[in-house]
Amino acid sequence: MDFLNTLLIGITSGSIYSLMAISMVLVWRSTRVVNFAQAGMALLSTYFGFEAVTKLGSFWIALPVAMIGGALFAALVEMILIRLLVKHSSSGPIAGVAPIIATLGLLGLIRASASMIWGGQDVRIIGPVSNDGFTINGTTLVFSPLKLLILITVIILMLILSIVFQKTNIGLALRASAYAPEIARLSGIKVDWVRTLGWALAGAAGAVAGMFQTVNGNGTLSPDSIEFSLLLVSGFIAAVIGGLDSLIGAVIGGLVLGLMISFVLMYISSGLFFIAPFVILLTVLFIRPQGIFGAKAARRA
Amino acid sequence: MTLNVSNLTVHHGAICAINQVSIAVPTGKLAAIIGSNGAGKTTLLRTISGLKNPTHGDITWNGQSISGIKPEMLVRRGISHVSEGKSVVPELSVRENLELGAIWRGNKKEAKESIDQVITIFPRLGERIEQRADTLSGGERQMLAIGRAIMAKPQLLLLDEPSLGLAPLVVEQIFQTIRQLATSMNLTVLLVEQNAMGALKIADLGIVLNLGKVVAVNHAQALIDDPAVRAAYLGY
Numbered sequence: 408m409d410f411l412n413t414l415l416i417g418i419t420s421g422s423i424y425s426l427m428a429i430s431m432v433l434v435w436r437s438t439r440v441v442n443f444a445q446a447g448m449a450l451l452s453t454y455f456g457f458e459a460v461t462k463l464g465s466f467w468i469a470l471p472v473a474m475i476g477g478a479l480f481a482a483l484v485e486m487i488l489i490r491l492l493v494k495h496s497s498s499g500p501i502a503g504v505a506p507i508i509a510t511l512g513l514l515g516l517i518r519a520s521a522s523m524i525w526g527g528q529d530v531r532i533i534g535p536v537s538n539d540g541f542t543i544n545g546t547t548l549v550f551s552p553l554k555l556l557i558l559i560t561v562i563i564l565m566l567i568l569s570i571v572f573q574k575t576n577i578g579l580a581l582r583a584s585a586y587a588p589e590i591a592r593l594s595g596i597k598v599d600w601v602r603t604l605g606w607a608l609a610g611a612a613g614a615v616a617g618m619f620q621t622v623n624g625n626g627t628l629s630p631d632s633i634e635f636s637l638l639l640v641s642g643f644i645a646a647v648i649g650g651l652d653s654l655i656g657a658v659i660g661g662l663v664l665g666l667m668i669s670f671v672l673m674y675i676s677s678g679l680f681f682i683a684p685f686v687i688l689l690t691v692l693f694i695r696p697q698g699i700f701g702a703k704a705a706r707r708a
Numbered sequence: 709m710t711l712n713v714s715n716l717t718v719h720h721g722a723i724c725a726i727n728q729v730s731i732a733v734p735t736g737k738l739a740a741i742i743g744s745n746g747a748g749k750t751t752l753l754r755t756i757s758g759l760k761n762p763t764h765g766d767i768t769w770n771g772q773s774i775s776g777i778k779p780e781m782l783v784r785r786g787i788s789h790v791s792e793g794k795s796v797v798p799e800l801s802v803r804e805n806l807e808l809g810a811i812w813r814g815n816k817k818e819a820k821e822s823i824d825q826v827i828t829i830f831p832r833l834g835e836r837i838e839q840r841a842d843t844l845s846g847g848e849r850q851m852l853a854i855g856r857a858i859m860a861k862p863q864l865l866l867l868d869e870p871s872l873g874l875a876p877l878v879v880e881q882i883f884q885t886i887r888q889l890a891t892s893m894n895l896t897v898l899l900v901e902q903n904a905m906g907a908l909k910i911a912d913l914g915i916v917l918n919l920g921k922v923v924a925v926n927h928a929q930a931l932i933d934d935p936a937v938r939a940a941y942l943g944y
Contacts, residue, residue, distance in 0.1 A: 576811045583808050587797045595783035595812030595860055
């Protein structure tokens with residue numbers, strides 16, 4: 408029973424990491440920026456979700472509200488901040504670093520603004536269903552209706568995303584702009600807008616990750632929430648494990664990470680909570696530096 | 709629909725790549741731009757298609773100035789550019805590469821018809837339609853790159869070194885296809901080539917660039933017969 412428990416918990420938290428990794432990958436693919444503000448953006452979106460839950464009383468209305476809020480905010484960040492930075496630092500050593508530092512600054516800015524608006528204390532988001540574990544043959548699992556619901560929702564969202572990417576013109580434009588921006592441009596794709604769209608999708612994915620991370624944890628939200636730091640680290644590590652360029656890689660990276668953390672905590676020591684992700688990252692990078700799904704010879708530096 | 713380039717100057721940083729170039733290509737004509745490495749051929753094409761901004765001068769198409777307009781907008785005005793080195797997206801399938809060229813038209817039915825048209829011109833692409841572009845041979849990739857450009861229903865086609873790195877037989881085939889396309893679709897074509905002889909043979913007019921300046925403009929056949937051009941660029 409322990410094994411089943413550990414497996415299910417790992418998959419659930421892994422699916423949340425996958426969403427966060429997807430949002431990192433979407434941003435990386437569209438603008439070649441590692442976005443450290445992703446956790447801040449997810450935090451802000453989750454506060455939007457909190458407002459919606461409180462005022463409208465339904466988690467299932469709050470989730471799309473958070474997604475739309477997160478998407479709009481991410482799109483604004485790309486249009487106002489990133490587009491300008493990329494344009495003005497197109498060459499030299501600063502080019503690769505400036506946007507990354509800017510996203511770190513943005514992370515601090517968002518956290519500070521959030522604590523000004525919502526205060527430093529915890530606020531609470533009520534989950535849609537109970538987080539008390541299922542009971543089978545008298546044994547109570549940690550796996551709960553809420554965790555099941557999270558898992559199903561994440562799978563549905565990923566299916567939608569993969570259909571959008573594989574079957575629609577917008578998905579084709581997103582992929583072409585990521586792989587070969589110049590050719591996309593010469594084919595008539597408005598690559599600047601496709602980049603903004605990539606950020607918006609990332610913002611929406613991050614919002615869902617934030618909402619689920621909050622209700623899957625103890626349900627509380629604060630500007631300097633440890634849950635969101637963990638989300639950033641896990642999302643980033645999952646994205647790197649998956650090769651940073653691959654959406655499928657991000658999903659698998661998230662699940663691998665979630666499962667491994669879950670098993671380490673269960674069978675080795677629960678004190679390894681913050682160390683385990685890094686050990687896993689280092690192990691993957693030693694064995695396969697390009698990540699599980701990364702191309703062997705990077706076409707782009 | 710004439711392409712007019714007047715007094716065009718383009719810099720790469722401090723280096724002047726194109727120096728007061730003026731050329732005119734009448735509608736439906738195929739112009740070959742020849743010249744040695746570093747003559748500014750590629751820069752000229754990239755400036756016309758909007759990838760590069762000119763320092764001075766103007767480019768007009770259909771009587772309207774197009775300098776400073778982004779490449780994605782120029783596609784909507786009938787200008788398609790096949791850039792140097794088989795401009796296909798390796799990670800996408802042949803079909804997706806073709807579809808990419810017609811997304812902006814926003815009409816799936818028309819896009820399907822255009823794909824059928826491209827397959828009629830290049831049957832090999834039809835055989836490989838679901839394969840990834842990076843599994844194609846060099847010649848097939850060049851066909852795909854040209855096919856993608858045709859998907860946009862262009863009036864002006866800019867081709868940058870389509871023969872680069874291809875086997876002689878394939879080069880011959882590509883050149884013949886370009887000639888047929890230009891005639892059958894009444895395309896205006898600007899063909900940049902190192903393979904000067906091959907390009908001039910199918911061209912209506914030839915333009916010789918050297919160190920960023922136009923040094924000769926004439927009927928293609930007249931350039932082939934010109935002893936100076938023969939000695940400098942055709943090698944006999």
